[in-house]
Amino acid sequence: MEKMAQETDDINLTPQELQILSELDSRQFGFLKLNSTEQSKKKALVVRAIKYLERMLVQAQNEKQRRKADSTKGSFDESKNDEEENGISIDPKTYCKLGHFHLLLEDFSKAMSAYQKFYALKGDYWKDASFLYGQGLVYFHFNAFQW
Template sequence: MSQDADEINLTPQELQILSELDSRQFGFLKLNEAEHAKKKELVLKAIKYLERMLIQAQEEKELRKELGNGEEPPPTTINIDPKTYCKLGHFHLLLEDYAKAMSAYQKFFKLKQDHWKDPCFLYGQGLVYFHYNAFQW
């Protein structure tokens, strides 16, 4: 059995640690340094978990589209909260993967009408824009 086929489980302690991570730690929490190796491993595990969940939701959406209105949809329905994309953006930002962070932040921006009320999102997106020199004065 391949590692990708393995179930990813996050403990309550791991979820607590992950819940405290956002764009505000950028520059302070350097996940690419040896002293934060365990936290980096946890963030990579969370990214893998979230991306797998997003893929499953997309596959389910495509299946429903194929079935049309005539047949029963799958019994389990995965609803993705827009904040999932924001959290994914934070994780990628902390790993200094700016392209993936930008992608996740843009998806959140499109899905969340009141995105401007989320200061961590605005800060993270601003850091990514700054990295790419994509800002106007």
């Protein structure tokens, strides 16, 4: 567990890089060509951001499982909510952002996975236009749509 936390901390993003990443979403698909040589710096930044987010999600999941295992060994106080007790909560927008990053890198299967996780977690997903656009692009890529 310590190693994973250390690896996550090794990826440092400056405030300027975070600003650049915050402005990226599915609406840049087709306009921002991250696989071109002119965009190699931005592509490297997006790849670093993906690694950071994925490590963070894995770390949170491992921590959640560890706490759940510890709680089954300990007391059997059923009055506490699982999420409340574990204190682990991943913002669904994290999955949406991960989907956008994968879409911009044209990794459609990983984008689909991230978008589906967002869809499952976010009850009002239909209010997020960039999610709907990104999800639609991924469906179109896989020819998974009906007229």
